[in-house]
Amino acid sequence: MDLNYSDEEKAFRAEVRAFLAENLPAEVSDKVRRGISLGKEGHEKWHATLNARGWLAYNWPREFGGAEWNAVQRHIFEEECAAAYAPRIVPFGLSMLAPVLQKFGTKEQQDHYLPRILSGDDWWCQGYSEPGAGSDLASLKTRAVRDGDHYVVNGQKTWTTLGQYANWIFCLVRTDPEAKQQEGISFLLIDMSTPGITVRPIALLDGTPEVNEVFFDDVRVPVENLVGEENKGWTYAKYLLTHERTNIAGVGFSQAGLDAVKRIARIETANGRPLIENPHFAARLAQVEIDLMAMATTNMRIISQAASGQAPGVESSMLKVKGTIIRQEINDLTRRAVGPYAMPFASEAVEGDNAPIGPDYAGPVAAHYFNNRKLSIFGGSNEIQRGIIAKVKMGG
Amino acid sequence: MDFNLTEERQMLQDTLRRYLADRYTTSVRNTILDSDSGMSAEIWAGLAELGVIGALFSEEDGGFGGAGFDIATVFEELGRAGVVEPMLDSAILGGRLIAALGDDTQRGLLEEIIGGAAHLALAHGEPASRYDLTRVETTARVDGDEIVLNGRKAVVVNAETAGHLIVSARESGGIFDLDGISLFLVPAGTPGLALHGYPMLAGGRAAEVMLDNVRLPQSARLGAAGAGLAPLMDVIAAANVALCAECVGAMQSAVELTRSYLMTRKQFGRPIGTFQALQHRFADMLIELEQARSALINASGHLDSADRDRQIAAARNLIARVGRLVAEEAIQMHGGIAMTQEYELAHIAKRIVMADHRFGDADYHLERFIVLSAA
Ligand SMILES: Cc1cc2nc3c(=O)[nH]c(=O)nc-3n(C[C@H](O)[C@H](O)[C@H](O)COP(=O)(O)OP(=O)(O)OC[C@H]3O[C@@H](n4cnc5c(N)ncnc54)[C@H](O)[C@@H]3O)c2cc1C
Ligand SMILES: Cc1cc2nc3c(=O)[nH]c(=O)nc-3n(C[C@H](O)[C@H](O)[C@H](O)COP(=O)(O)OP(=O)(O)OC[C@H]3O[C@@H](n4cnc5c(N)ncnc54)[C@H](O)[C@@H]3O)c2cc1C
Numbered sequence: 001m002d003l004n005y006s007d008e009e010k011a012f013r014a015e016v017r018a019f020l021a022e023n024l025p026a027e028v029s030d031k032v033r034r035g036i037s038l039g040k041e042g043h044e045k046w047h048a049t050l051n052a053r054g055w056l057a058y059n060w061p062r063e064f065g066g067a068e069w070n071a072v073q074r075h076i077f078e079e080e081c082a083a084a085y086a087p088r089i090v091p092f093g094l095s096m097l098a099p100v101l102q103k104f105g106t107k108e109q110q111d112h113y114l115p116r117i118l119s120g121d122d123w124w125c126q127g128y129s130e131p132g133a134g135s136d137l138a139s140l141k142t143r144a145v146r147d148g149d150h151y152v153v154n155g156q157k158t159w160t161t162l163g164q165y166a167n168w169i170f171c172l173v174r175t176d177p178e179a180k181q182q183e184g185i186s187f188l189l190i191d192m193s194t195p196g197i198t199v200r201p202i203a204l205l206d207g208t209p210e211v212n213e214v215f216f217d218d219v220r221v222p223v224e225n226l227v228g229e230e231n232k233g234w235t236y237a238k239y240l241l242t243h244e245r246t247n248i249a250g251v252g253f254s255q256a257g258l259d260a261v262k263r264i265a266r267i268e269t270a271n272g273r274p275l276i277e278n279p280h281f282a283a284r285l286a287q288v289e290i291d292l293m294a295m296a297t298t299n300m301r302i303i304s305q306a307a308s309g310q311a312p313g314v315e316s317s318m319l320k321v322k323g324t325i326i327r328q329e330i331n332d333l334t335r336r337a338v339g340p341y342a343m344p345f346a347s348e349a350v351e352g353d354n355a356p357i358g359p360d361y362a363g364p365v366a367a368h369y370f371n372n373r374k375l376s377i378f379g380g381s382n383e384i385q386r387g388i389i390a391k392v393k394m395g396g
Numbered sequence: 397m398d399f400n401l402t403e404e405r406q407m408l409q410d411t412l413r414r415y416l417a418d419r420y421t422t423s424v425r426n427t428i429l430d431s432d433s434g435m436s437a438e439i440w441a442g443l444a445e446l447g448v449i450g451a452l453f454s455e456e457d458g459g460f461g462g463a464g465f466d467i468a469t470v471f472e473e474l475g476r477a478g479v480v481e482p483m484l485d486s487a488i489l490g491g492r493l494i495a496a497l498g499d500d501t502q503r504g505l506l507e508e509i510i511g512g513a514a515h516l517a518l519a520h521g522e523p524a525s526r527y528d529l530t531r532v533e534t535t536a537r538v539d540g541d542e543i544v545l546n547g548r549k550a551v552v553v554n555a556e557t558a559g560h561l562i563v564s565a566r567e568s569g570g571i572f573d574l575d576g577i578s579l580f581l582v583p584a585g586t587p588g589l590a591l592h593g594y595p596m597l598a599g600g601r602a603a604e605v606m607l608d609n610v611r612l613p614q615s616a617r618l619g620a621a622g623a624g625l626a627p628l629m630d631v632i633a634a635a636n637v638a639l640c641a642e643c644v645g646a647m648q649s650a651v652e653l654t655r656s657y658l659m660t661r662k663q664f665g666r667p668i669g670t671f672q673a674l675q676h677r678f679a680d681m682l683i684e685l686e687q688a689r690s691a692l693i694n695a696s697g698h699l700d701s702a703d704r705d706r707q708i709a710a711a712r713n714l715i716a717r718v719g720r721l722v723a724e725e726a727i728q729m730h731g732g733i734a735m736t737q738e739y740e741l742a743h744i745a746k747r748i749v750m751a752d753h754r755f756g757d758a759d760y761h762l763e764r765f766i767v768l769s770a771a
Contacts, residue, residue: 134731136663159732204735205742206597270526270760272572280759332720335752339526340551342753345597357594357604358523358550366597366753370746373727374735381731383673 003297005076013076020084023049029085033260035364037208038087040165044120046087051118059095064102064114071303074247082252083259090162093117093124097170100187100236104228113189127157127171127190127214128237135384137172138181138234142216144173144188146223151175151188153196153219159378163199163212167192176231187233189225196220204374206367207345241380248316248379249299249323254292257330261285264337264361275337288329295322314392317385324375324382335369338362399693404460405469408451412470415446416477422740425478425599429743433557434601435481443481444512452487457495458506464699467634468641468692475645478743480599482515482554484754488638490516492631493562493579497619502581505560517558519549519582519605520628527756529628532577534607536565543617545580545588545610553754555603556593559584563607567622577624580616587611598750599743629705632755636708637699639751640692643719646748647688650726651681653741657730674729681725684718691715709764716758719748 005013028046031038038046050056058077060066069077081088089095098117101110116122133140142155153173163169169190176184192199196219201209228236265276265285275281302315335342341358342365356363376382401409419442428436443449451466453459467488474483491509494502494516508514525531534547545565555561561582569576582589588610593603619627658669658678668674695711698704723745727734734741752758 129732132662134663136665139663139665203737205737205739205746207737268526269524271528272531278759280763284759328724335749336757336759339757340521340753341523343551343596343598343750344594344602346594357592366750369749370597370742373724374732376728377731377735382728383671386673 005072009072009076012073013080016077016080017084019053019055020080020086023053024084024086028087032085032087034360035368040123043087043090047089047120050089051120056089057094057098057118060098060114061102064098064110065118072300075251075300075303078247079252079255082256085256090123092126092161092166092170093122096126096240097124100170100227100240103239104187104236106224108224109189109227122168123162123166125160125163125166125169125192125212125214127160127169129159130156131158135381137237138185140172140174140185142171142173143177144175144186144221146175147220149223150220151223151226153188153190153216153221155216157214157216158211159202160199160212160214161210163192163214164201164209169214170227172233172237175233179231182234184231185233185237186230187227187236188221189227190216190219190221191225194219194221204371206371208367208371210371249295249319250327250375251292251296251299251323254323254326254330255296257327257334258285258289258292260361261330261334261337264334264359267359267361268337268339281333281337284333288326288333291322291326291329295319295326298322314389317380317388320380320385321376321382321389327375328369328372331365331369331372334365338365342366401465401469405465408447408461408466409469409473411446412443412448412473413476415442416473416479420477420479422738422743425480425743426738428480429599434595434599435557439479440481441512443483444510449483449487449491449512450510452483453491453495453506453510457503458510462492464634464637464696467637467699468696471638471641472645472648472692475642475647475747476649478599478646478649478740478747480747482517482557482600484635484638484642485517485554486515486558488635489518489631490558490560490562492634493518493618493627494581496627496630497579501615502618514559515554515557517552517554517561518631519552519555519561519563521550521552523548523550525550527760528572529632530572530574530577530625532564532566533571534563534565536567536578536580538567539611541614543580543612543614545582545607545612547607549605549607551602552591552605553596553600553602555591555605556601561589561605562618563605564624564628565607569622574625576622577628578621579618579624579628580612581618582610582612582616596750598746633699633704633708636712636755637692637695639754640688640695640708640711640715643715643748643751644685644688644692646744647685647719647722649744650722650741650748651678651685653744654678654681654726654729657733661731668729677725677729681722684721688715688718706765706768709761709768712756713758713761713765716752716761719751720758723748 047056054067057066058069062068094117101113128137130140144151144153169192171188171190172185173188174184175186196217198215200213202211204210266274268275270278341362344357448470450459451461451470454462494505505514522533537544563580563582564577566576567578588608590606591603593601595601658674659667661668691711691714695708698707726741727745733739736742
């Protein structure tokens with residue numbers, strides 16, 4: 001056992017820190033810290049900055065232009081980025097679709113799509129969920145029927161995150177309605193500008209236009225946009241989900257959130273004393289910090305297993321459950337820390353640059369508390385994760 | 397002991413529930429939430445006509461109720477329907493302060509309040525006061541025949557609609573002193589008064605209120621000089637009962653919505669309510685809701701008793717804890733649909749959780765309870 005980072009790892013951390021100090025503009029980190037949306041351009045700019053350094057595709061193999069970092073390096077990078085309030089990397093193209101194309105795509109698909117993900121020419125969104133297929137994803141109904149050298153797609157996807165920015169969507173579609181549920185699904189790449197596609201925004205409960213419904217009405221998709229084999233899409237989808245679950249614990253986010261709430265609690269006062277000295281508040285803060293310290297080590301234990309070649313199994317489900325509980329608890333503490341100034345809702349506090357109503361940190365905290373209820377719902381709900389853990393451990 | 401509502405209150409509950417079920421549908425409310433004023437004049441007039449505002453005042457003040465159980469009856473229904481109109485501000489905080497302290501001229505406003513023609517807002521909290529009722533930095537200075545106010549009031553709910561603001565200001569003592577806080581009835585539009593208004597996350601509107609040499613005649617004084625804290629605490633106690641009731645009503649709706657969703661939403665070929673993992677949590681919501689209802693009854697029944705403040709601290713602490721549980725569990729068991737603005741539960745959950753930020757959250761009331769229990 002050795003809880004210390006190696007000299008190499010420490011040097012790597014210093015390098016990341018120096019890069020962030022030099023390349024992350026203060027106005028950008030300020031927006032991230034205050035929870036203000038960066039818009040499409042803001043994200044694209046940050047991607048370009050990382051790409052110029054060769055760090056955008058840090059989880060890709062070198063042969064595809066990636067940095068091929070090991071799990072510990074990735075973890076250090078993610079931790080430093082969160083601590084510096086760097087924008088999160090939008091995952092849909094980079095860490096969801098790309099690994100699938102790298103493993104199952106044709107050479108043509110790899111050569112065409114991967115560079116466009118790096119350059120930012122394409123913004124991808126994820127078309128898995130449907131109104132009737134959430135946790136039970138395999139029950140999806142969107143149909144793709146072969147017609148010559150095209151598939152004709154009809155149906156509806158929903159909850160499509162940032163679909164309003166996307167020019168491409170990767171979809172799970174049903175190609176064989178007769179087969180057993182999981183065996184009739186295919187993985188299709190669809191150009192969002194194809195006639196017959198309609199995107200309708202869904203406002204989330206904090207007012208943010210984050211997700212969409214996407215409707216397909218006789219949408220013609222060239223057969224070369226099929227990934228892998230027809231009716232094997234479920235295998236690829238599951239492969240993708242394992243990648244969706246990397247960095248699932250969100251230790252960096254929690255650490256940054258905890259630092260932020262401490263900073264707020266030093267400024268806010270209760271009964272004339274700093275809130276951070278209030279015994280009830282301090283106790284709640286300490287509790288979540290204790291949980292986070294342990295989870296950070298759980299996370300590292302699992303990461304080093306993965307680094308030594310063992311695939312994480314139920315552990316990633318465990319990290320998802322505990323990680324989201326901790327993040328949501330920190331969101332709750334932050335909401336409470338700001339007192340009455342949690343009540344104002346200026347969508348501009350979340351979306352724009354207008355002057356804040358109360359202290360600048362107070363604007364978006366209640367909105368974030370509500371928005372982050374999603375953490376325990378998407379990417380396999382916490383109930384589904386618990387089901388997986390129990391099933392695996394009891395040999396079900 | 398008798399846990400039944402009186403006949404009058406039962407009637408009030410039935411009429412109000414029916415009225416809101418008919419007139420305050422999700423789509424009507426979503427339109428109200430999107431509107432510039434953040435409230436509906438038509439609904440307000442409707443509520444006044446039904447006698448809902450009158451139920452919050454005693455007979456001598458021109459109403460026909462005013463007790464803790466009247467407040468609870470009204471606010472439980474408002475909570476159930478997710479009403480965003482400023483009943484707490486115009487009637488409980490504003491109206492009841494005027495009823496308690498007003499001279500004959502000032503009391504003239506009561507009829508307008510009860511009739512739905514006038515609105516009020518209480519401008520007490522300040523940027524640094526958090527939930528501390530005694531911390532007042534805004535100053536009042538006598539200058540000849542006039543009183544001059546200076547300071548800033550934070551998150552003043554309903555300030556823009558109110559015809560008058562009730563402003564607290566310090567006339568003597570240090571910023572935490574119990575004595576020395578005075579109250580003033582300040583007409584909207586008084587020179588030196590500036591409002592910076594904004595919508596709130598859970599509906600309705602509030603404003604930052606700047607007082608820059610606001611000059612008032614002596615007749616604007618509400619109650620005796622320097623003696624404002626006790627009457628403020630009285631109306632805030634009533635407001636806390638109202639908030640408890642609103643949360644209980646809203647939780648009832650959250651539970652009801654969850655119940656029917658669990659029974660209708662199908663995944664894996666069966667209603668999700670057949671999964672025991674969800675059944676037990678639904679059962680826990682019901683168990684906790686009964687606790688919340690009892691805490692509300694305790695608080696309502698003690699509004700006029702010597703044990704008032706301790707009972708209210710207990711109820712608000714318990715209801716804040718249960719509220720968070722119910723709101724979060726209801727959202728979780730709905731999945732994605734509960735995350736959407738348009739869905740009824742999203743609004744209900746916001747009303748429950750954001751009640752925390754008015755007059756104190758679970759920690760604040762826990763601390764109050766400890767102090768009051770030790771006394
Ligand atoms: C903000 C947000 C962004 C999203 N982004 C995307 C996206 O970009 N692309 C995409 O494809 N999807 C996306 N999703 C969809 C997400 O993956 C689904 O919401 C999720 O799979 C849950 O499905 P559901 O919402 O239909 O809930 P349901 O599956 O209907 O679940 C409802 C409740 O039942 C529980 N439940 C279901 N089955 C069981 C069981 N067997 N045992 C116990 N409990 C069970 C669930 O845990 C939940 O509590 C997003 C969702 C949200 C909220
Ligand atoms: C101190 C004591 C005094 C008692 N006195 C009496 C008495 O006076 N008269 C009498 O008749 N009996 C009495 N009992 C017995 C008592 O009723 C049983 O212990 C009880 O019914 C549970 O049965 P079990 O111990 O066989 O546990 P099991 O029924 O085997 O349960 C084991 C665990 O599984 C859980 N479980 C079981 N079924 C389900 C399900 N469908 N869903 C979810 N979880 C489930 C249980 O909650 C428990 O956690 C007593 C028991 C104790 C410990």
